[in-house]
Amino acid sequence: MASSSRSDADALPDIRDLLCAASNVQPVEADPASAVLRRRSIAPRPLLGTRRRTVVVVSAGLVAVAAGTALVLAAVNALPGTDRSVSTPAVAPSEPPALSDDPHDWPEGLVCTLIGNAEGVSVDLTLALPLEGGDYYATVSVPSLGASATTGFAGNDGYGLGGGTEANLTSTPVEVDVSVATERGDVVYQRSVVATPQLHQPNGAACDGENYAIRLVADRDGDLRQLDNNARWQPPRDEQGRTSDIVWTACGVRWLTLSQPDGTGVDYERVGGVLDDGAGGPPPGWNTPAQRGWVSVDGDVATFQDERGHTERFQRVPADEFPQPCG
Numbered sequence: 001m002a003s004s005s006r007s008d009a010d011a012l013p014d015i016r017d018l019l020c021a022a023s024n025v026q027p028v029e030a031d032p033a034s035a036v037l038r039r040r041s042i043a044p045r046p047l048l049g050t051r052r053r054t055v056v057v058v059s060a061g062l063v064a065v066a067a068g069t070a071l072v073l074a075a076v077n078a079l080p081g082t083d084r085s086v087s088t089p090a091v092a093p094s095e096p097p098a099l100s101d102d103p104h105d106w107p108e109g110l111v112c113t114l115i116g117n118a119e120g121v122s123v124d125l126t127l128a129l130p131l132e133g134g135d136y137y138a139t140v141s142v143p144s145l146g147a148s149a150t151t152g153f154a155g156n157d158g159y160g161l162g163g164g165t166e167a168n169l170t171s172t173p174v175e176v177d178v179s180v181a182t183e184r185g186d187v188v189y190q191r192s193v194v195a196t197p198q199l200h201q202p203n204g205a206a207c208d209g210e211n212y213a214i215r216l217v218a219d220r221d222g223d224l225r226q227l228d229n230n231a232r233w234q235p236p237r238d239e240q241g242r243t244s245d246i247v248w249t250a251c252g253v254r255w256l257t258l259s260q261p262d263g264t265g266v267d268y269e270r271v272g273g274v275l276d277d278g279a280g281g282p283p284p285g286w287n288t289p290a291q292r293g294w295v296s297v298d299g300d301v302a303t304f305q306d307e308r309g310h311t312e313r314f315q316r317v318p319a320d321e322f323p324q325p326c327g
Helices: 008-023
Strands: 028-030 037-039 054-059 062-067 070-074 120-124 135-142 147-154 162-166 174-182 187-195 212-218 224-227 243-248 255-259 265-270 290-298 301-305 311-316
Touching: 120 135, 120 174, 174 212, 187 212, 187 224, 243 255, 255 290, 255 301
Parallel strands: 120 212, 135 162
Antiparallel strands: 028 037, 054 062, 062 070, 120 162, 135 147, 135 174, 147 162, 174 187, 212 224, 243 290, 255 265, 265 311, 290 301, 301 311
C-alpha cells in the first residue's frame, strides 16, 4: 500500500521554505551528494496554522526551532551572501558640566528645577522686631493685585524673621502693605511703600522669562527699603555692624554657624568648651533648641550677644574640621 507520508528529505524544503517565507530570506538547499549549497528559486508557501509540531533542523549552519504556530529562525547570518549585522559606534559618556559654588555663575536654564522661581514680594523684618517678642504674624499685601499672605514665625528661633506673598507682578510700580501682629493680636509694626518690581531671573532669562519680584528689608526705624534683585544676598546688619544669627543649644551652648553671602556657612566653637546645665542640655536662661542674637566677628573670633544679656565668644573651626557633635 502506497504511503502518503513524505520522506525527511522531501519534508526539509517545506520547513525551510516556511521559515524563509516568514523572514523574507531566499531559501538554500543542501546537495546531499556534494554538500555544496546552491540557491534555487521557489514560491513561498502559506503558513500552516492549525497543526502543532516541533521540528529541529540542522543543515549547512542553519538551526531553527518551530513550535506550534510560533516560528523561530536562527543563524540567518550564516547563510551565504547574507550579512545582517549592524555596527554601532561606541559613544563615550558625557561628563556633567562643572558648577561653581556661586549660582550667579551658572549657565542660563541649567538649574531651573533646582532653584525654582516665583513672582511676588518678600520682606525681611529682622532689624525691626524685638527678638524676644514671642510669636509674630506678618501680613504682606499688594492691594491693587488682590494678593495677600500671612506668615507666622517666632522672634527667637532658628528661622528667619519675615514674610511675603505671591503676586502677578509686572514692571508697573505697586503699593506694598506690611503689618505684623503678636499672638495676642497687638499690631507691633505697620508700613506701606510703593515699589517697582524688578526682573527676577536667578536661573537666567531662558529659564525664568518675565519673572518679576520685589525684595524689601525693614531697618531699625521700621522704614522699608527695596533691595536689588540681582545683588548677592547680604545678612541684615544693625547699627553696630552685627548680623543676626543663632546658637544651637539643644546639647548645651557649644557652636554657631555664620551664614555667608555665597550661601555657605562658617563654623565656630565656644571658647572654653560646652556650656550646659550639667546634664547635656541648655543652661538656665537659654532658649532651646536655638538662641537668636547678634554676632560680631574680629579675625577668627565671633562674639555672640542676645537680648537676654548673654555674651559668649566662639573660635573659628578650621575648614577641614567639624564641630564636635552632641553626645
